[in-house]
Amino acid sequence: MTDPERSYPAPRELRVLLAVGRQGGFSAAAAALGMTQSAVSHSVRASERRLGAVLFVRGRTGAVPTAAGERALAYARRVLRLLDVMAAEVRGAATGGGEGGGGSGVVAGPLRIAAFRSAALHLLPGVLGRLTARHPELAPEVRIVREVGRGTAGEVLDGRADLGIATIGTTSPVPPGLVGGVLLEEGYALVHPAGHPVPRSLPLVDWVENCSSYTREWWAAQEWLPAATVEAEGDGAVLSMVSSGFGMAVMPELSLTGAPPSVEITDLGPDRPTRSVGYVTTPELAKSLAVRALIRELRGRAD
Known part of the structure; x- marks a missing residue:
């Protein structure tokens, strides 16, 4: 006993x-x-x-x-x-x-969210605006976490976040001990300096978070794509380099939200790589009012 x-x-x-x-x-x-x-x-x-x-x-x-x-x-x-x-x-x-x-109860108190950069910048603001309009006593706290290694899911597992916005799917499944779901599928596109006559001749710029195995397999099958010659700190730095004419990049849609007119975005066709963006949380917190309210808003944004 x-x-x-x-x-x-x-x-x-x-x-x-x-x-x-x-x-x-x-x-x-x-x-x-x-x-x-x-x-x-x-x-x-x-x-x-x-x-x-x-x-x-x-x-x-x-x-x-x-x-x-x-x-x-x-x-x-x-x-x-x-x-x-x-x-x-x-x-x-x-x-x-x-x-x-x-009654509905009052949803109040802190709500800790871990998100990778492009999700924090382009997915969460509208979601949190609607969430706090519905629940003004809720206080979301967003921390940007690099989606490498254990990433945002690790923050949830370690108790530092209530919910993580994560890249999930066949190559990055929801970790054991957590629950989650896919919110949206975002495709990748070729981004290059606007007006460049031969954009595919430019050096390839990349960053470490842009690393799902499916994307890598797709890249390996593209004879026109060279190995990355420059690895930047994040997608913002990649987009800045492309904008300045330094190179080209293959980037997911969220990272290209609000891209400047100095870059051109080219569709990679029906066989383009994609990644699944979703949420992860613990089974216990998934039942809490605050996390359930956030998931509803996230799903509404995805729909």
Whole structure:
């Protein structure tokens, strides 16, 4: 039989763990929390006993999370966020009647969103405008995250975001432990300096986030496409280079929203590569009023 005292640190202990992870040491965490260093150490040791794992490597330069500690910190963020959501929704139900009591409830509080750059610039503004018009007590917080490695989905898994706008599909499926759905399919187009007589002779400019395996396979089959000679920091830099006449690029539609007249966008035909843009969240937060309201607005924008 599992010992509950060992298995479940209390919320106050989870906050201590997060402070140590955020501050990088016990003394700094103690100062941030208004506690003594010995109290912080005692709390961390209690959490380690209950979870049955060493969570931090202690050293002269501070405290570094172990692999188990990184996992514990991710769950701590998610658990504490759910407690915040519970409090907000209970208060909202008391104010608005609640979904089960004949009222709609009040959707309020922070809503943390992680999005890659082009989605944050061109997909979210209208969505969030409508969302906050419907729910004025909701406070969206958008953070731009590069869609490489674990990307926006990793932010959700680690408890730093409630919902991530992500590239998903057969080559980038929804990660285990999350739920999500496709919002739109965006095609890629050739973008080059306007009026250039032979745009396909220009150098190819690329950026690291433009890297779905399907797109790469398509590129490899195009004899006219050279290997990228320049890799820029992001799609904005790529578009700027193309606009200045430096080269050509193959870019997704969201990145080309509001492209300047100095560039020309050429359709790549029915066999053009595409990518799926969607959302990911945790199964628990998918049931929350704020995340459900955001998903409805996202789907409405996609439709």
